Amino acid sequence: xxxxxxxxxxxxxxxxxxxxxxxxxxxxxxxxxxxxxxxxxxxxxxxxxxxxxxxxxxxxxxxxxxxxxxxxxxxxxxxxxxxxxxxxxxxxxxxxxxxxxxxxxxxxxxxxxxxxxxxxxxxxxxxxxxxxxxxxxxxxxxxxxxxxxxxxxxxxxxxxxxxxxxxxxxxxxxxxxxxxxxxxxxxxxxxxxxxxxxxxxxxxxxxxxxxx
Numbered sequence: 001x002x003x004x005x006x007x008x009x010x011x012x013x014x015x016x017x018x019x020x021x022x023x024x025x026x027x028x029x030x031x032x033x034x035x036x037x038x039x040x041x042x043x044x045x046x047x048x049x050x051x052x053x054x055x056x057x058x059x060x061x062x063x064x065x066x067x068x069x070x071x072x073x074x075x076x077x078x079x080x081x082x083x084x085x086x087x088x089x090x091x092x093x094x095x096x097x098x099x100x101x102x103x104x105x106x107x108x109x110x111x112x113x114x115x116x117x118x119x120x121x122x123x124x125x126x127x128x129x130x131x132x133x134x135x136x137x138x139x140x141x142x143x144x145x146x147x148x149x150x151x152x153x154x155x156x157x158x159x160x161x162x163x164x165x166x167x168x169x170x171x172x173x174x175x176x177x178x179x180x181x182x183x184x185x186x187x188x189x190x191x192x193x194x195x196x197x198x199x200x201x202x203x204x205x206x207x208x209x210x211x212x
Contacts, residue, residue, distance in 0.1 A: 002127060005092035009184035011080055012095075014087035016065040023088035033091050034156035037126050037135075040089070041154045044082040045137040048073040052109060052118075057194075057203065062185060075138040079122035080185055082137050092127035095185060096134060099177035099197075117176065119197040120190050123161060125181055132181075134159040 008015035014023075026043045027036045051072035060066060064084035067077045079095055086093035100121045102109075123136040135154055144151045154160035161175075179189065195203060 002092040004183050005094045005127065006087050006090065007183070008084075008087065010059075011063055011185040011187070012084045012087060012183075013063055013065050014084040016084075018065050018068055019084050020088045022068055023085040026085070027089060034128055036089050037086060037091060037128060038154050038156050040082060040085045041135050041137055041160070044078050044085065045152070046140045048078060048081075049140055050074065050078070050138050050143050053112075057191065059187060062187070075118075075136065076120065076122035076185070076190070078137045079124045082124040082135065086124070086126055094125050094132075094181050094183055096123050096125050096181045097121065097179040097186070097190070098123075098175050101174040101176050113198055114200060115197070117197070120179065120193045128156065133157070134161050136161045 006014075013019060023040065027039050031039070048067075048070065049072040052074045054072070055074065056062075062077065062080060064081050067073055067081045070077075073081070076097075083093045083095055097120050100118045102116050102118055121136075121138075123134050125132045125134050127133075136152065139147075139149070139152060141151050152160050179186075179193075191203065194201070
């Protein structure tokens, strides 16, 4: 089973030279798989500013080696990139997707989406100590401070998913639907989910959405 989740795929192109180089630059050569996973999680979490307002949904834009070249990314892109980096250092990983209700969503995104539900939110699952652990590297440290939520830390043992509560105890995130886990980005399912839940966005033929 783990072999499937170590393979390079179209979107998770973990054998790309730039992906391999970046992954190995973020880890210590003799570190454990747990230590490597933590280092790569933090590299993706804080190395890319979370930006849900500029969505390039063209297939090539969602390939890990291309995501790597940017300074900002949204949750699906960050999940794909982390998955590729983990596989690049020999750690089994896969993608998981779900719908998330954002209880403290900023007015701007609610007005755009016409809902506080974030559809097809992406996270990475890593295989450590014979079990799968969920990781969401979406929110970088500076954004967490701005929103007043704790920085999401990964200890190598427990799931590190979107925080349920903000710093003041207010309900923050709630998972309301699980699409399951995948060895590569389920591109058609993702687009169908966006079209179903956000029909007013009218995804253009060139698949680029600027939601400013």
